[in-house]
Amino acid sequence: MKIYNITGYLIIFSYMLACMYSAPAHLGPWTGMLIGGVYFIFCWFLGGLYLADVLHLGIAHRSLDYKEWFIKVVTVVNNSFGLYVDPIAWVNRHRLHHKHSDHPGDPNKLSGDGFWRTLYLCVMPYQCNDNLAGDEILKSRTFRVAANPVFAILSQAFSFYLSWKLVGDLKFVLVMWVGIRIFALWVNMVQNYWTHTRDFGYRRYNDEDDNAMNIGEWLPVTATFSAYLQNNHHHYPGLLRLSHDKSEYDFGFVTVKLMKYFGLVKATRTGTELPKDVPLGALDF
Numbered sequence: 001m002k003i004y005n006i007t008g009y010l011i012i013f014s015y016m017l018a019c020m021y022s023a024p025a026h027l028g029p030w031t032g033m034l035i036g037g038v039y040f041i042f043c044w045f046l047g048g049l050y051l052a053d054v055l056h057l058g059i060a061h062r063s064l065d066y067k068e069w070f071i072k073v074v075t076v077v078n079n080s081f082g083l084y085v086d087p088i089a090w091v092n093r094h095r096l097h098h099k100h101s102d103h104p105g106d107p108n109k110l111s112g113d114g115f116w117r118t119l120y121l122c123v124m125p126y127q128c129n130d131n132l133a134g135d136e137i138l139k140s141r142t143f144r145v146a147a148n149p150v151f152a153i154l155s156q157a158f159s160f161y162l163s164w165k166l167v168g169d170l171k172f173v174l175v176m177w178v179g180i181r182i183f184a185l186w187v188n189m190v191q192n193y194w195t196h197t198r199d200f201g202y203r204r205y206n207d208e209d210d211n212a213m214n215i216g217e218w219l220p221v222t223a224t225f226s227a228y229l230q231n232n233h234h235h236y237p238g239l240l241r242l243s244h245d246k247s248e249y250d251f252g253f254v255t256v257k258l259m260k261y262f263g264l265v266k267a268t269r270t271g272t273e274l275p276k277d278v279p280l281g282a283l284d285f
């Protein structure tokens with residue numbers, strides 16, 4: 001088993017165990033594990049929807065056209081009750097990452113950066129040397145508020161307090177709160193380190209001067225809503241799906257199709273342009 005899978009499963013297993021052991025007596029270990037699991041799935045799913053589906057494909061690459069109210073609801077709910085990520089800074093960093101992939105100017109990682117350096121950069125990325133996030137929606141009040149550091153601190157403090165009051169035990173809430181953030185850091189490392197290091201995964205396209213790799217196993221693809229298929233994505237960043245072959249498992253695409261079914265999203269012209277060398281007969285969207 002690959003090191004990123006071992007680490008991922010180990011984090012999930014330790015989180016569950018820690019929830020069982022720290023659960024207060026009035027809940028007991030099994031209810032404690034159940035509550036921990038629900039909180040974990042809530043944060044993971046909402047975070048994936050917000051980052052991979054909405055911010056990434058909806059705003060940063062404009063491959064998908066979401067209902068504006070839906071974008072704003074997901075942004076506010078995720079940043080209030082889930083894991084906070086500044087939307088404007090994220091879109092800017094992501095566009096710079098595509099423009100300079102693995103080279104100076106990429107805020108995520110330079111080609112020579114190793115595991116620990118990239119881990120540090122997940123928390124303290126390189127300074128952005130350009131502003132590529134001038135989109136109208138990012139100038140809206142909702143996004144300006146969500147990107148404000150005061151909102152970040154207050155919303156995270158409020159969500160912590162709310163969870164504490166709901167389960168009635170400080171230690172238990174701390175375990176869940178810190179645990180899900182360790183998992184989020186692993187997700188970040190999958191994307192910034194393991195799929196941007198040539199030692200892992202495979203490359204479908206070889207003409208780019210970057211280290212973007214495809215990793216296709218169940219856990220990383222599910223955890224990141226398919227953001228593990230980086231080589232595909234860096235080759236055609238505008239395409240609305242990251243899998244370029246029917247054999248590639250694509251959880252993120254399933255969630256987008258589900259939102260399309262509910263009328264929350266449609267494709268943009270950029271998103272549906274299927275290049276000839278992508279081995280998909282049809283986009284299937």
Ligand SMILES: [Zn+2]
Binds near residue numbers: 060098
């Ligand atoms: Zn991208």
